[in-house]
Structures are given as structure tokens and as C-alpha cells.
Amino acid sequence: MVISAEAAARRREIALRVRAAGHHDRPLAMAPLSVCAQPNAPARVEGRPGRLRLLKVSPVLDPVAALREIAYLMERTRSDTYRVRAFRHAADLVADLSSEERAEHQRQRSWSTIPGLGASSIGVIEQSLAGRVPDYLAAKRAKAEPLVAVESPLRELLRGDLHTHSTWSDGGASVEEMMLSAQRLGHDYCAVTDHSPRLRVARGLSAERLAEQLALIDDLNEVLAPFRVLKGIEVDILDDGSLDQTPFLLKRLDIVVASVHSKLAMDSESMTHRMVAAIANPRTNVLGHCTGRLITGERGTRGQSQFDAEVVFEAARMFNVAVEINSRPEREDPPMDLLMLANEIGCLFSIDTDAHAPGQLEFLSYGAVRASQAGVPAERIVTTWPLHRLLEWANA
Ligand SMILES: [Zn+2]
Numbered sequence: 001m002v003i004s005a006e007a008a009a010r011r012r013e014i015a016l017r018v019r020a021a022g023h024h025d026r027p028l029a030m031a032p033l034s035v036c037a038q039p040n041a042p043a044r045v046e047g048r049p050g051r052l053r054l055l056k057v058s059p060v061l062d063p064v065a066a067l068r069e070i071a072y073l074m075e076r077t078r079s080d081t082y083r084v085r086a087f088r089h090a091a092d093l094v095a096d097l098s099s100e101e102r103a104e105h106q107r108q109r110s111w112s113t114i115p116g117l118g119a120s121s122i123g124v125i126e127q128s129l130a131g132r133v134p135d136y137l138a139a140k141r142a143k144a145e146p147l148v149a150v151e152s153p154l155r156e157l158l159r160g161d162l163h164t165h166s167t168w169s170d171g172g173a174s175v176e177e178m179m180l181s182a183q184r185l186g187h188d189y190c191a192v193t194d195h196s197p198r199l200r201v202a203r204g205l206s207a208e209r210l211a212e213q214l215a216l217i218d219d220l221n222e223v224l225a226p227f228r229v230l231k232g233i234e235v236d237i238l239d240d241g242s243l244d245q246t247p248f249l250l251k252r253l254d255i256v257v258a259s260v261h262s263k264l265a266m267d268s269e270s271m272t273h274r275m276v277a278a279i280a281n282p283r284t285n286v287l288g289h290c291t292g293r294l295i296t297g298e299r300g301t302r303g304q305s306q307f308d309a310e311v312v313f314e315a316a317r318m319f320n321v322a323v324e325i326n327s328r329p330e331r332e333d334p335p336m337d338l339l340m341l342a343n344e345i346g347c348l349f350s351i352d353t354d355a356h357a358p359g360q361l362e363f364l365s366y367g368a369v370r371a372s373q374a375g376v377p378a379e380r381i382v383t384t385w386p387l388h389r390l391l392e393w394a395n396a
């Protein structure tokens with residue numbers, strides 16, 4: 001394959017960013033990932049789930065990796081986003097320094113002169129550079145437990161995730177770091193599905209920015225292969241059921257998740273029409289968090305929107321659109337009664353995390369447990385399918 005000098009340079013830059021984003025050469029540095037990605041690993045058999053493997057991990061001496069691991073461990077247990085962002089921001093600041101600059105700050109004990117570095121982060125940086133596992137990280141690792149007491153057998157069958165966000169919209173980490181984390185979790189693929197233009201509060205992507213992101217994903221795929229980054233969108237379902245992005249761009253995507261984010265309280269009949277129109281759109285693949293409810297969490301609670309669920313799920317079945325099982329603990333969407341109804345009707349499903357940060361990619365465990373409880377067969381969960389079958393379905 002002949003590539004232009006410009007493309008080659010861009011790819012080199014991406015490769016560097018990927019390396020900066022995630023200590024690519026040391027996949028085991030993030031121990032909790034391996035615990036969850038390999039539920040039958042020997043560590044578990046020996047009694048204390050997760051712990052043994054944590055102990056075997058070699059010390060992390062890279063301050064950037066240490067800060068990112070702390071953020072990751074906090075995200076998977078849903079810590080306050082503000083605190084997590086402080087660690088991610090600190091990691092970015094240190095990543096931008098040369099090794100000489102790092103050494104100089106360490107010698108002078110001058111880390112606090114860098115704006116944006118807090119006391120906890122500075123402690124982590126100093127201890128890492130002094131060649132020891134930072135206390136803060138050690139404490140987080142010691143507390144790390146599997147997210148669910150008993151993993152669903154479905155979890156092992158899941159090959160990827162069709163709904164994630166990055167800093168391009170309202171996520172907390174770069175596309176590069178999100179996808180590296182998905183790869184480390186053992187996924188074969190992961191879709192980047194940032195928001196569409198009308199969702200301004202979430203910095204939805206204009207057509208131009210989405211096109212830019214697609215170019216980045218092409219380059220990222222060269223670097224991460226055979227892992228596959230899927231081009232996607234979480235597109236707003238507008239009031240009349242149309243989708244909030246140009247048909248031309250939607251056609252260029254691998255995966256389209258369509259979700260309602262506005263006027264959640266409209267009357268049942270209008271909402272039913274709206275959702276069915278979106279489902280009937282040939283570009284829609286997944287119906288995101290169908291009721292929009294929030295049952296707990298930082299954003300407060302919100303009741304579920306009203307619609308004729310039989311009509312909506314029947315439409316999803318007819319048009320081969322997967323009903324999302326949204327794994328976020330504050331959503332648990334659809335609620336159990338609707339999930340069982342959709343299963344009875346014979347819908348396809350997609351178990352997604354809707355992750356806004358790397359650590360949240362582990363939420364798949366929650367969705368898998370709920371799918372099991374509802375009796376959903378693995379065969380009807382599109383994210384258990386091999387990638388080629390998934391793409392065939394998505395582009396049919
Ligand atoms: Zn959403």
C-alpha cells in the first residue's frame with residue numbers, strides 16, 4: 001500500500017499519542033482490567049477475586065501511567081467526576097513534559113509551580129519518579145473488586161461495545177485512550193459514538209467535526225489493528241423522529257445509535273410516533289436508552305418517558321434495530337418489565353456501556369447481569385456476534 005508522506009506523518013503522530021495515552025507496551029499495568037476480562041483466570045480460583053493478580057503486577061514507575069490508572073480505578077467505581085478529572089488532567093500535564101523537564105521538577109521539588117497540579121497528584125508523581133508504587137495508587141488497587149458478585153455467563157461472550165463517548169463531545173478521555181482501554185479489556189472492537197449537533201450541552205459534533213473524527217479513526221485503526229475502532233454516533237432523535245445528522249455522514253458510519261434526549265415528557269402517542277419513525281430510518285442500528293430514565297447519580301433522577309412499548313419494540317424487531325441494554329447504573333434502561341417485553345417480542349439487543357470515561361467500559365458486567373435476569377438469549381445480542389456478522393447486520 002502506498003501512502004502519502006502527509007498520511008504517514010499523521011499516522012506516526014497518532015502512534016505517539018497512543019503510546020502517550022496508555023503505556024501501550026505494558027498491558028498488564030492495569031490489573032483490574034485483566035481481572036474482569038478473564039473471569040476464569042487462576043487468580044479467581046484461589047479464593048480472593050482480583051487480589052492475587054493485583055499483587056503480581058510490577059511497580060508502575062511512570063507517573064503518567066500511575067495517574068491514569070488511578071483515574072481508571074475511580075471511574076469504574078463511579079467516583080466524583082471532578083476528582084477523576086483532576087488526575088486525568090495531571091496525567092496530560094506530565095505527559096507533555098520531556099524527561100529532562102520531569103527530572104528537573106523532581107530534583108527541585110517544584111511540581112507545585114505547574115498550574116493545575118493538586119497535592120494528591122503531586123504525591124503520585126513524586127513517588128512514581130522515586131521508583132515506588134505511589135501510596136494513593138496502592139490503596140486504590142487494594143480496594144479494587146470485581147464490579148458484580150457473580151459475573152453473568154453472557155459477559156464472556158460479549159466482544160465489544162457500541163456506545164461510548166470521548167472528549168470530542170462530553171466524555172472525559174480522548175478517543176485514543178478510550179479505545180486503548182477497550183482493547184485492553186479484551187474487546188475485538190468498540191464504537192466511538194459522540195453526540196450529534198443539537199445536543200449543545202454535550203458539545204455535539206457538527207458535520208465537519210464528525211468528518212474530522214472519522215479521519216482520526218482511520219489512522220487509529222492502522223495503529224490498533226486487529227482491534228477495530230468503529231465509526232459511530234449517538235444521534236439525537238428529533239421531535240418528529242428524524243435524525244440529527246446529514247444522511248450522507250450517517251451512511252459513512254459503521255454504527256448509528258439513535259436516542260431521545262429532549263422533550264422526554266411528550267405525550268405517549270407523539271413519543272411512539274417519534275421513536276417508530278427513528279427506528280424505521282434505514283440508518284438506525286441501535287435504539288439507545290429507550291425510556292431516558294435516571295434512577296440515581298450525580299444528575300439526579302428522572303422518570304421514564306411514556307410510549308406504546310409493544311408498538312416500539314415490534315417496530316424494532318421488524319426493522320432489525322437492536323434495543324440497547326444500557327449498562328449505566330444510573331440508567332438501567334430499559335427497566336426490567338420493558339426489557340422482558342422486548343425479549344418476548346423477539347427483539348435484537350446490544351449490551352452497551354455508554355461509557356464517558358475509560359473505567360466505565362467495565363460497566364458491561366452490569367448490563368450482562370440484567371440481560372441474564374430477563375432471560376435474553378446470547379444469540380439475539382448483536383454484541384456477541386463476530387465483527388463481520390455485526391457489520392453485515394449494521395449495514396444491511
Ligand atoms: Zn444518550
Ligand SMILES: [Zn+2]
Nearest residue numbers: 163165234354
Ligand atoms: Zn451516550
